[in-house]
Amino acid sequence: MTTLFIKNMVCNRCIMVVQNELDKLRLDVKNIKLGEVTLDKELTDEQKKNFDAVLTSLGFELIDDKKSRIIEKIKNIIIELVHHQDNDTKNNLSDVLISKLHHDYNYLSNLFSEIEGTTIEKYFIAQKIEKVKELLVYDELSLSEIALRLNYSSVAYLSNQFKKVTGLTPSYFKQIREDKRKPLDKV
Template identity: 45%
Template structure:
């Protein structure tokens, strides 16, 4: 049985969910961002406990198809941008359509309808957050970061970075105290818009 969990956006979230399910005596056979699979049948009482535990930890059990689809989209984007070494060589629209076996226009419209933000904006915000992380590591030049995140040029990357953060990448790099946003908080901020 597959369960879909809203706001499960990081490896820390996965670990917390796994631990909570273990405490409830429910064995997880597979866990990914936003979803997990259990082999056993879950009773109504267990479902109530799961909902309660998830809510206590800032997550939600999703049961409607639109929300599930949106979480799949978010998980695919987050996994690809934050946890993959390389972004796909194809455009995100093509990548998402193929990965989720769904028309991109439908996904984009549904995403905007449910979240109140565009799918493209969600992708950009996550790419910039990933860029901030790479700048903090100080192992790559800004040009290499722009290339890694599939920007057409360094000026294009710099313009988007400044539009999202209010700072140029060069200025951000020069700051003594560089500030990143936790993925969970990034999702929460986008929820409030």
């Protein structure tokens, strides 16, 4: 059994695309999730080279070094928390990362800042703001409901953070409805 780590897998569609390519290469998948594929057996050098080439053509890339894998796991945990869960939990982001990655938060924070040039907190906020934009464009929830869903302490706090990041108020953003969303892997 072998585990491969893949950069830029940020959504369920990405999982589908990677799964499809693995099927085409006739590789038996034991488990697949954001940023990670577990195969039944070790890849040959040629299989790995072919898979890497296919991934690269699709905007993904195999990650070989330990630090890059940790960074990708941090990003995937944050994306999962913000975009793919109805966030009832009030868990602290640092506690979630510590429990899932089994590393001291200071180590994770320093590594992330060193490699990404931004803090984990700023990355987390950027993801939350992208989710707010998405929910505003869908126009199904009020700003209060969005604040509650994304664990903001108040609508005012969400609005202030939104304006600080985008330069616009949520209501103005909703009004102009310009597509200001970035792909998740570009945040």
